Amino acid sequence: MWWAFSFTQAANEAVLNELDFDDERDFADVARGLIAPLPDNGVIRNSAGQIVWDLPAFSLVRGDAPATANPSLWRQSKLMKHAGLFQVTDRLFQVRNHDLANVTIVEGDDALVVIDTGTNTDCARAAMDLYFQHRPRKPVTAVIYTHTHIDHYGGVLGIVSPEDVAAGKVSIIAPGDDFDRLALGENVICGNVMARRSTHPFGELLADCATGMIGDGIGLATASHVTIGYLPPTDIVHRTGEQRTLAGLTFVFQMAPDTEAPEEFHIFIPELKALTCAENANHTLHNIQTLRGARTRDAAGFARYLDEAIELFGTAAEVYYGPHTWPVWGNADVVAFLESQRDTYKYLHDQTLRLANHGLTPVEIAEQLRLPDSLGRAWWNRGYHGTVNHNVKAVYAKELGWYDGNPAHLHPLPPAESACRYVELAGGADKLLAHGRKAMEAGDYRWVAELAGHAVFADPADQKARDLQADAFEQLGYQAEGPQWRNIYLSAARELRYGVDRSAGEQTASTETIKAMPLEVFLDYLAVRLNGPDAIGHDLAINLTLTDLPDPYSITIGNGVLHARKRHTKNADLELTLTRPQLIAGVLSPGTLDTAINDASITAHGDIGALHTLIGLLDTFDPYFELLSSNAAATSHGSPRS
Structure with missing residues (x-):
């Protein structure tokens, strides 16, 4: 639209x-x-x-x-x-x-x-x-x-x-x-x-x-x-x-x-x-929780360290970059800018918790909380990166976790199952969408998005439902002050209409980035990729001697869990002597390990099958999974590895 x-x-x-x-x-x-x-x-x-x-x-x-x-x-x-x-x-x-x-x-x-x-x-x-x-x-x-x-x-x-x-x-x-x-x-x-x-x-x-x-x-x-x-x-x-x-x-x-x-x-x-x-002070309100996904941040910490910066450097600073x-130029303007940003993050933190202590849920607080005009009308505190709405929810999650105290939210039905029941309750998808179209005519776009979203989750192939939800998302995007909100709404509308664009997106987990990882971080990455359900019943241990690192390492699998330790383990199934780049390259391209073992550039003693088993238990993630309907069916019995 x-x-x-x-x-x-x-x-x-x-x-x-x-x-x-x-x-x-x-x-x-x-x-x-x-x-x-x-x-x-x-x-x-x-x-x-x-x-x-x-x-x-x-x-x-x-x-x-x-x-x-x-x-x-x-x-x-x-x-x-x-x-x-x-x-x-x-x-x-x-x-x-x-x-x-x-x-x-x-x-x-x-x-x-x-x-x-x-x-x-x-x-x-x-x-x-x-x-x-x-x-x-x-x-x-x-x-x-x-x-x-x-x-x-x-x-x-x-x-x-x-x-x-x-x-x-x-x-x-x-x-x-x-x-x-x-x-x-x-x-x-x-x-x-x-x-x-x-x-x-x-x-x-x-x-x-x-x-x-x-x-x-x-x-x-x-x-x-x-x-x-x-x-x-x-x-x-x-x-x-x-x-x-x-x-x-x-x-x-x-x-x-x-x-x-x-x-x-x-x-x-x-x-x-x-x-x-x-990035603790910008010409925008920042994210306490990024919408791309990352660890939730500490709004009180933003305020505390900005206050400390004013104490340490505020009398001397003539320019902020x-x-x-x-x-920002001029001491008075620099200090005013930092104080305003400091107080914005402190207000968000403190008032979220005040309202939480009154029993309001994160969504209720986000609907109610507004910055005072002295802060909210300042251009540098507007929601061009974070927004008051989603930052409030992030503060709540950071301090109190995801559960809001209502047992109905403690163990809800999975989204696809819940959606099917809502559609049935409405008398079928056509009746539910009729309600949605009526709400669309009234400009109630958030309700349209919710109603049509149930129909999409109940039947991802229902293009009438997808188009109606896309219509609502587009109007919400056109109204959004936050560019990430705008982009999210409009991107979702595009995918609803045309499907997932499998040519788009830059992968942060690139080969070059993985090769640069410290060994401990790379081994943590392997643990996340291990398909736990499929790994149950496999018990193995591999000792690693890294010729370019001072410490030995070991990898063990048991109870569906991968442990990496900075020491060798007893009774290992396999002993490998190699470099860190060889290990990482070998896991990314398993054939190179066999080649290197055969030409003796990697030394192996023991059961090479343990290495093949380990690599065979690692998931490969689809970079184009659905965001607007369920992916649960693909992982109901473990996850696909390719």
């Missing part, structure tokens, strides 16, 4: 009256310091000539918002179109909107420090090329990952080479002892479900148009045809107050774990009076 119904038009017109669209300060700030726009009109290609980044696709985002877009989201997307090389302050530069995340470059006397790398090699290389076209060419002496998300480390190979890092010419600085495990594990262990779900919130399935993708809130687009890299940290920051002298400048670190990422830190450069709180969106 390619037009906005009257109810959607009215909802979007109400936004124009709710918010101060005459406030143009952000448009001045987003353009401030521009040195040069992106070359080639913002088109970045990889070595094969494929388009990796396509800024011109968003040329439609101009002028007033169409009826099919929330005016607040349209405004944010117009701001995010400002792309190029910017000078933030003396010695500090950013390349923005060449990728989902910014690359920040700090100039020392004789070298550069790069803070965050963006998502992929080609966009990061394009950022550095643009910088060097306009600034003196100096070597990069350090790369800083502010936190464990892929859009902040994935472009590292476009900035520095593994050889220079290995030679000690470049340090890779990151927070926390578990950076490798948390960065790579998130994208692999749950990588299949995250990647599938991500196709919806990030608009990967949608056309760039007024009825489709108009931005991601903290960026414009999701890159395609990308190469994602990773280099492990060589210098770990453990404690608040630690400093590093890099390129002649002082970098002071403030630890902020379990906030926007499990490992994250803030950075203050005293000589430049420049502060970043990474982040890995997304644009900077």
Whole structure:
């Protein structure tokens, strides 16, 4: 449905009256310091000539918002179109909107420090090329990952080479002892479900148009045809107050774990009076729970560490810059921005728990809770990434878990079975859909989506039900201020009409990412892939001697569970001597293990059948599973492995 119904038009017109669209300060700030726009009109290609980044696709985002877009989201997307090389302050530069995340470059006397790398090699290389076209060419002496998300480390190979890092010419600085495990594990262990779900919130399935993708809130687009890299940290920051002298400048670190990422830190450069709180402060409300799926975050932690940042650096900071969106200048404005963001997260946390203590359920709290105008009407607290609604539910889940205290929700029927009973109760699918069409005419789109959703789960082949639910989703998407909500609704509508696009989506659990995993994380990944029901009755043990690692390892299977331990076990069925890359490559491509054993590049003693049994018990996940109807039938007796 390619037009906005009257109810959607009215909802979007109400936004124009709710918010101060005459406030143009952000448009001045987003353009401030521009040195040069992106070359080639913002088109970045990889070595094969494929388009990796396509800024011109968003040329439609101009002028007033169409009826099919929330005016607040349209405004944010117009701001995010400002792309190029910017000078933030003396010695500090950013390349923005060449990728989902910014690359920040700090100039020392004789070298550069790069803070965050963006998502992929080609966009990061394009950022550095643009910088060097306009600034003196100096070597990069350090790369800083502010936190464990892929859009902040994935472009590292476009900035520095593994050889220079290995030679000690470049340090890779990151927070926390578990950076490798948390960065790579998130994208692999749950990588299949995250990647599938991500196709919806990030608009990967949608056309760039007024009825489709108009931005991601903290960026414009999701890159395609990308190469994602990773280099492990060589210098770990453990404690608040630690400093590093890099390129002649002082970098002071403030630890902020379990906030926007499990490992994250803030950075203050005293000589430049420049502060970043990474993704804990942006020109948007952030996610307490990502819609792609990740560990639930601590809203109180956001507030606590932002408050600490104000205490530590608030009197000195003259500019705030982040890995997304644009900077804030002037001490008073920097402090006001940080205080406002701090209080927003604290309000969400505290008021959610207040209402929970009154007995309200997560859904009831999300329907009721609104930010005070002093916070909610501030553009930087609007829901361009997280939303008040789904953040409230995340706070509840973080503090109290999924169960809301109502036994009817404790052990509900599976969705497909429940849906069939609702359809029967309504007198059949036709009668249920008739109710849905009546609600559609009344603009009650959430109820339409629920009613039609029962019909879809009861009979996924019922195209009338699918089309009606798609109609409702499209109107909800056109009204949504949050770009991820918009993209989710519109992507779901597309799949309901046309089926799952099996050519779309970037897999975070890529071969390159898996090969970069620390061995412990890779073995955790194997445990998740083990088909427990099929593994019952198989008892085996394999000892691993890794010639490139100092410690021995063992893998055992029993009771349908895989255990990996940093020691050999007694009475192993098989002893393997090999390298970590050989092990990982062999599990990913089993034939290479047999070849390597036959040519003696891997030494094997014992029953090689134990290895074949192990690999045969590992599931292969379908990256295109259904999101809008049940997948339960495929896993009712274990899971398919191919």
